[in-house]
Amino acid sequence: MEYWTEYTRFFTALFVILDPFAAVPIFLVLTKNYTAAERGRVANIVALTVFLALVIASITGEALLRGMGTSLASFRVGGGIVLLLMALAMLRGQTDTVRTTPAEEAEAEDRHSIAVVPLAIPLLAGPGSISTVIIQMHRLDTEYHGPLIILVIALVCLLLWVVLRMAVSIGKMLGQIGLNVINRLFGLILAAIAVEIMANGLKQLFPVLAG
Helix, strand or coil, rough: CCHHHHHHHHHHHHHHHHHHHHHHHHHHHHCCCCCCHHCCCCCCCHHHHHHHHHHHHHHHHHHHHHHHHHCHHHHHHHHHHHHHHHHHHHHHHCCCCCCCCCCHHHHCCCCCCHHHHHHHHHCCCHHHHHHHHHHHCCCCCCCHHHHHHHHHHHHHHHHHHHHHCCCHHHHHHHHHHHHHHHHHHHHHHHHHHHHHHHHHHHHHHHHHCCC
16 A cells, blocks of 8 residues: 555645646736637646656666766755755745746747747646656556656556646636635745755765664
């Protein structure tokens, strides 16, 4: 049972980090002059791009770290700090500049293709989600671990796609207050996840901390 809990926790963590509900207002602003069909195509491209970016990161992440001479333990601590910064911004209701800056969002309003940049990258598939999939890919060394990680990424991206396809309805139903409440709740969960990731990395770097 504990084995499968690893993947349910990863599912929850990745969904909270991607936080599709935080992307809804930006998605609506950037597609305000789009037809329903055009907005749907943007949602399709966003979900597919996020999936490909996270899968590629999970597969190539360890080799990239080795090439840079960085240990996975150090990456866990660094990734945890990034997630904690994101969580604090969510809790305070501030714009998360780790994901994307207001200048990038404003520039994107003049572009015809906004699905890949900034919506998919870096708003959704940003430093937080990329570091999380790299770390999770190497938590276990079982036969089906890699395919299950990719399956979880696919399921989260499917939920992301559903939220974006229903962005207009969700925006009307929840309103800005409702979206803010969800984002703050996700921020609290993300803060706990970030602390756990940093703690595991510190235990690897300094074994004396593990007792």
